[in-house]
Amino acid sequence: RKEVEQDPGPFNVPEGATVAFNCTYSNSASQSFFWYRQDCRKEPKLLMSVYSSGNEDGRFTAQLNRASQYISLLIRDSKLSDSATYLCVVRTDSWGKLQFGAGTQVVVTP
Amino acid sequence: SAVISQKPSRDICQRGTSLTIQCQVDSQVTMMFWYRQQPGQSLTLIATANQGSEATYESGFVIDKFPISRPNLTFSTLTVSNMSPEDSSIYLCSVDQETQYFGPGTRLLVL
Numbered sequence: 001r002k003e004v005e006q007d008p009g010p011f012n013v014p015e016g017a018t019v020a021f022n023c024t025y026s027n028s029a030s031q032s033f034f035w036y037r038q039d040c041r042k043e044p045k046l047l048m049s050v051y052s053s054g055n056e057d058g059r060f061t062a063q064l065n066r067a068s069q070y071i072s073l074l075i076r077d078s079k080l081s082d083s084a085t086y087l088c089v090v091r092t093d094s095w096g097k098l099q100f101g102a103g104t105q106v107v108v109t110p
Numbered sequence: 111s112a113v114i115s116q117k118p119s120r121d122i123c124q125r126g127t128s129l130t131i132q133c134q135v136d137s138q139v140t141m142m143f144w145y146r147q148q149p150g151q152s153l154t155l156i157a158t159a160n161q162g163s164e165a166t167y168e169s170g171f172v173i174d175k176f177p178i179s180r181p182n183l184t185f186s187t188l189t190v191s192n193m194s195p196e197d198s199s200i201y202l203c204s205v206d207q208e209t210q211y212f213g214p215g216t217r218l219l220v221l
Contacts, residue, residue, distance in 0.1 A: 034209055043202055043212040044153065087152060089210075098210060102152040 001026055006088050006101035013078045013108050020074040021104045023088030030099075032091035033064055033071050037084045038103065044087055047073075078108045112137055112205050114213035122219045123193055130189045131216045133203035138183035143210065144176070147200040156201075159186045193220045 006023045013019040025033075033050035048055065050062040050071050061074040075082055088101035113136040123129050133142060141160055145153040156176055157165040165178040179187045190197050198220045204212045 032209075041217075043215050046209050046211070049209065097155065097158070100152040100154075 002102075003027060003092070003099040004088055004090050004101040006086075006104045008102060009105040009107075011104065011106045013075075013082075013106060015078060015080060015108055015110055017078050018074065018076050019078060019106060020072060021086070021106075022070050022072045023101050023104075024068075024070045025088075025090045025099070026069070027090070027092050027099075028066075028069060030069075030090045030092050033062075034089040034091075034098075035060075035062055035071075035073050036087040036089050036100075038087055039084050044100075047086070075106070078106075080108050080110065082106060083108045112139065112207055112211045114203060114205060114211060116203060116213040116216050118216055119214065120217040120219075122221065125194050125220055127193055128189055128191045129193065129218060130187050131201055131203075133186045133188070133213055135184045135205050139205040139207070140183070141206055142180065142186045143204045143206070144178065144186070144188045145202045145204065145212075147202060147215075149199070153202065156188070190218065193218075195220045 003026050035047040036044040037047045038044040048057045050064050054063040059076045063072045085103040085105045087103045090099045115134045117132045144156040147153045155168050156171045157167045159165045159178045159180040161180045177189045200215045202212050202215045204210045
């Protein structure tokens, strides 16, 4: 079983709509959680960290459910520029090693 | 956030040859990480490079195939040795500053 699993999508989303997707992780001792965004042929870039109480950054809302070992990302009022692959990233130890999900592809259509 | 550059940005190489990828950071960092991202897949950690000590390799990666140098706190190199077409991938370096920041990647095609 992979340490971090994501629905690969693609999620085809009309512009202005809301899309949400989850990521599950297998290591219950995981310490930190992140969503990264990766555009085609570009490096991953941090979208947001995920805090235990849930957090928002503009149109993006991230939540953590430690009991069920998943994190989620919700995008409201989708823009065409939100089209990308969203990587779920989990830090499993204190010195920096990260586990990456394979990514969820989101395609926002006009 | 750290600013990271990589050279070369892309290369096409013949099998059996070696390529050295350079990673430069604009600030001093303790650890640098080298990842591989094969087409359509997510990132896989190759090794962690600490200044002044041997790199730590992940399962499935060995020093003979991917030698790493870390001569100072702002620079590292990864060599892909005796390349085969299976080594065609994007190679990314990253640094950890509360979270990880990535260089732009080196796109390698081995013929």
